[in-house]
Amino acid sequence: MESNKVAEQLQEYFQSIGNNRKVLTVSPDELIPLMYRLRDEYEFNYLTDETAVDYGDYFEVIYNLSRVPQGDILMVKTKVDKEKAEVPSVFEVWPGAIWFEREIFDLLGIKFTNHPDLRRILLDDSFEGHPLRKDFQWVGGREV
Numbered sequence: 001m002e003s004n005k006v007a008e009q010l011q012e013y014f015q016s017i018g019n020n021r022k023v024l025t026v027s028p029d030e031l032i033p034l035m036y037r038l039r040d041e042y043e044f045n046y047l048t049d050e051t052a053v054d055y056g057d058y059f060e061v062i063y064n065l066s067r068v069p070q071g072d073i074l075m076v077k078t079k080v081d082k083e084k085a086e087v088p089s090v091f092e093v094w095p096g097a098i099w100f101e102r103e104i105f106d107l108l109g110i111k112f113t114n115h116p117d118l119r120r121i122l123l124d125d126s127f128e129g130h131p132l133r134k135d136f137q138w139v140g141g142r143e144v
Contacts, residue, residue: 006038006042006074007022007024007074010024010034010037010038013037014026014030014033014034022073022074022075023074023075023076023077024074024075024076024077025076025077025078025079026076026077026078027078027079028078028079028080028086028087028088031076031078031087031088031090032088032090032092032093034076035063035076035090035093035094036093038065038074038076039093039094042067043067043070044065044066044067044072044074045066045067045068046065046066046067046068046094047063047064047065047090047093047094047096047097047100048064048065048066048073049062049063049064049100050062050063050064050090050097050100050101050104051100051104052080052104052108052110054082054108054132054133054134055134056134057082058079058080058081058082059079059080059081059082059085059108059110060077060078060079060080061077061078061080061087061104061110062075062076062077063075063076063077063090080110085108085109085110085111086110086111086112086113087110087111087112087113088112088113088114089101089112089113089114089115089118091112091114091115091116092114098115098116098117099121101115101118102115102117102118102119102120102121103121103122105118105119105120105121106120106121106122106123106130107122107123107130107131107132108130108132108133109129109130109133
């Protein structure tokens with residue numbers, strides 16, 4: 001089944017899903033049930049990448065999933081409130097997410113609930129702030 005058809009079928013089960021070709025947009029509340037369904041029923045068996053973007057007013061966490069060996073890809077996005085900056089961890093669905101989520105936490109400050117080891121991975125523990133946030137103030141660098 002093609003990714004587009006998967007997205008259409010899932011709209012019946014998840015109220016917040018928006019479908020734009022091979023991109024699903026879902027609320028954080030429905031993220032984990034959706035991910036289990038994609039893995040178990042639709043055979044998206046590999047989390048290729050997980051990243052996040054700061055749009056100023058909100059964050060978006062982006063999950064790129066693959067179906068191996070079929071070669072299908074699907075992107076799942078969830079909007080995260082900037083003030084709360086918290087989303088469920090997909091570690092229980094794809095254990096490899098542990099590394100992606102630590103990087104996102106370190107650089108953007110998004111917390112992943114139920115993550116088994118959420119701590120900095122790239123920056124020193126004494127580093128203050130999250131450098132990929134739009135509101136991060138660089139100190140001592142070049143003026144832009």
